[in-house]
Amino acid sequence: MSTPFFKDKPIILDHVKSWPDSPDRTIQSAGRDSYADQAVQKALRSDPKTSFKLSDCDTLLNKYEPFKIGECTLYEKDPILALTQFSSSKSCYISDDSFPPDKWVNQYNGVLRHSRLKEKLKGDNPVMYLNGPNITDANQSNLGDCGFVSTTGAISLHPQGHNLLFSSIYPPVYNPMGVYSMRIIDQEQGKTGYLIVDDDLPDENYSYMTDNGEFWFFLIEKAFAKLGGGYSNLGGGSEKYYGLASTSNISITEEKKEEVWRNNFIPFFQGEQLTTYQGTGNTTQYLIPNHAYAVIDAAEWKDIRLVRLHNPWNTVKYNGDFCPGSQKWNDVPQEIQDKAFQNNRFYIQWEEKNIPTTFWMPYDYYRQDIPKISKIYLGNDLPDVLKKIANPNPIQERGDNGWEVQPRSH
Template sequence: MGCSASVEAGVPTWPSRSRCCAGADQPVNSASASTNKTVITPRNWTSLTENIQVLKRRMQQEDPKLFVDAQFPPRDISLGTKQEKYANKKIVWKRPHELSLHPVLIADGTSRHDMKQGDLNDCWFLSTLSLVAEKPQLISKIIQKDLNFSTNDYSGMFHCRFWQFGSWTDVFVDDLLPTLDGNLLFARSSDPNEFWVSLVEKAYAKLNKSYAALEFGFEADAYTDLTGGLAEWYTPSALRENDFYLMRAAFQCGAVIGCLSVDRQDGSGNKKTATGMVPNHSYVVTGAAEVPYIDVAVKLVRMRNPWGDTEWQGEWCDGGDEWKRVPESIKRELEVTSKDDGEFWMSFSDFRREYSNMIICNMSPDFDHDGISDKAAYQLLLRGRWEARANAGGWLECDSFHMNPQYQLVVHSDAHVERRYNGRHPVVIALLQVFRRGVTRPGEENDLYAIGFEIFQLSGSPSLASLQPFDNQFFQTMDPLMPENQETYAKYRETSGRFFLFPGRYLLVPSTHEPNQSRDYVLRLFSVGKIECGCVGNVVQPSSS
């Protein structure tokens, strides 16, 4: 069906877990009087990917007034199910110049300290955004700086980009933000004059159809949407003492590391434990260091709470007695403060005990487990669809497994790669189901499916061959190869597996766990050496909806 794929070196990259459910209940920035400006909605507003210059020209031709987004209107409907919470309250949508005398999109660059969570349980998104904010090369892909509040070109329209299932998607929203009693309702910047945090959150809410759709999610999904990179999962309690160095190397080389705290809710209704930890809440790693303490070097990890306050109160907390034995020069180097800004240090041993899940996110996988992202010289992307009663055969134990899409994977011989990896090639395979929060497609469930894939070794030389789809007898007699780290049929948007493969031919079969579940999918393959992939059979083209 013409689905073979091979990407040569140098081609740019497309690039049991719990959802975070801890929200913030805290005051927000004060606001000024409500708007009485005339606003307009452009006609023929149909595509998120239209060029912004075309949109601006269209608006200026129709009406010179400020833009209002008809697709994501400044009304309660855009709050989604959150509107029920505010049913008896007056939500007023205001533009930045109505909330600040000197509004700016970005003040003095973006920083992890800009982020303050509002009355929305989207810490999973904001914690990841806070780390992406530290990386100019990443944040510049997301925020398109078309919005200037102080020029004649000001249109009231904000332009943002997110990576969605293989390509970057442009999202345009107006800059009207929900307020309650004069305060911003949801995420905002720590600087009351800065609005990029609120507007990126609004654009992401539009992408997912409502603000409420952003509640309770996975940091891995946020990282993929913000960068197009790959997120791999780890369990902190299973980390060894020396894994601290892997984590430190990953962070120093630009990886984004997010963590979910252990769910220690005791039924008392308290939003934090005695040590200051918020149960089942997303945090991010913002540093790692070894600190001389008495006669030993103590491994420390710096964490940040996206609330912008509420910190760890155990050993090595801000103002803790342990810091009294650390030289002032080292404390300055580590930026140790006593501010309640949501950022704190803790020991690596406490880190392993207090967090249940950790994701390390890179633009390319760490093939050799040294904590450093390696260049994946060859990257493939394949799109397809499982269609009920056609090619959605369920997992390997189903008699209909052979009906699933089948791909031929070829790993080419490369002496340099094989010397480095003991005769084999590291290959990371990621399967992504096309599911957007708050969006239900016809014939699909409004939830994630449990997805996974199997890979089988085939005979023959390492080259693409003309093959017929393999039948049920083949799969009953062949054992799949086991990856290092794949979680079998996980109910996540993306699941990945790491393999070390000898040169040769392989059969790759993606599937849902249950048969007859319809959904589009994206397969991503990363390799140091040359790989190719082609269709064997049962491949259905993705839907256009």
């Protein structure tokens, strides 16, 4: 066993059983079945041209039990279905004036260029997910948030985290009303909250999606920017808001390298199929300095011990032993490459070529540049209602007409 496979399918707008189940919303009568209502379906197919402010909805929102995390307002009950219905009745989309562009200021300063989602995607048919969240979907670009992108990527492959991520945003389809809710687990206050985010997005190349019509990561990035007070504050550690937790770093010293491999790497990655993220320091020999990576696997065959990483740029940028195309792989039978090391996974298509997005490196090389490892695991404070989806099992059901929509290729 190694990195788990997930059986996510394309989401079909009017077959709500194909939507990822969000049981916390279901018990509030705001889950996927509620979106089968004809009026809601009509709203999700509309195209309003004028807007009104989120603050103009305060009377409605106050019914959903607002509370604060820092300066950010969340709601104990998810208001997004009601907001969608309310804005549809006015034939308007909603603009979030609690987090306007002048609060998005990044480390370069200045007012950001921005546009709504349908404008940003330049006429493509927008879909939140092509086929569920995947580590290869999002790419870090001009924003220094490698830790945030790597954390999100690691969660997308984590056996307990994947479905919590997949069900975190609602509705999980393009909403012409311009607003979505992001589930946030506040472990300090012991509350599950829902953060409202609109689809007015930066045009500063902070990040980009591998497929131009997919947009889930943009909303998560903005939600955490709003929660943290700006895009420049994005970093690692967001796993706690999904109901996950992380251990302290375990040091990999020369004296303990055998012990850590046997007691941590093999149990974490081969036994529990976990994923995590780590960062390099100022000086490196093999990896990019001061950069975060998702650490997604570790495996051994005979005397070969390798660790698998993903660069949030979705490019390898490692040329050492056992990099993609390395002559070292000639010593490993193809069957072992495919089964033990899963070398046939994590590619994207570009100009009809399969481009690798992850890489293996020897354990000894890894510990030179990242002499530590940690474990992401299911947090003790995850609400009971979410525990039933905190596993690799599918959280979508087959619609009446089956899976009619085929995923687009990258």
